Amino acid sequence: MQKIEHIGIAVKNLEESNLRFAKLLNTTHYKTEKVSSEGVLTSFFQLGDMKIELLQAINESSPIHRFIESKGEGIHHIAFAVENVNAELKRLKDAGFDAIHDTPKQGADNKIIAFLHPKSTHGVLTEICSEQS
Ligand code: ZN
Numbered sequence: 001m002q003k004i005e006h007i008g009i010a011v012k013n014l015e016e017s018n019l020r021f022a023k024l025l026n027t028t029h030y031k032t033e034k035v036s037s038e039g040v041l042t043s044f045f046q047l048g049d050m051k052i053e054l055l056q057a058i059n060e061s062s063p064i065h066r067f068i069e070s071k072g073e074g075i076h077h078i079a080f081a082v083e084n085v086n087a088e089l090k091r092l093k094d095a096g097f098d099a100i101h102d103t104p105k106q107g108a109d110n111k112i113i114a115f116l117h118p119k120s121t122h123g124v125l126t127e128i129c130s131e132q133s
Helices: 014-025 063-071 085-094
Strands: 003-011 031-035 040-047 050-057 074-081 111-116 126-131
Touching: 003 014, 003 063, 014 040, 014 050, 050 063, 063 074, 085 111, 085 126
Parallel strands: 003 050, 074 126
Antiparallel strands: 003 074, 031 040, 040 050, 111 126
């Protein structure tokens, strides 16, 4: 793991949240992106060398919809930058962590991503990601 790449925050309304986080962070989001495979609309704020990712569900089968239904808005996941998602996912699975996806997939912000199940990380939904090459 190299560093925290971003923190993902589940929100009900991306437009309102973009305004609120722009005030909080004193900077505006630099992109909005829909990830249809995950059923989310995302926006990103750059903060030093890390980011804040806001996630809004675009349909009721979205994991973000289910998350907000059960827990409300708030921190959804922490993403760590890694050199190679495939190699790191294998290392983590070998070390006993439960992967949500068996193979890495395309994520937002031009990243290859994989998630670890929070039950194997003390309740923290954990993403590993690397720049798509
Ligand atoms: Zn993320």
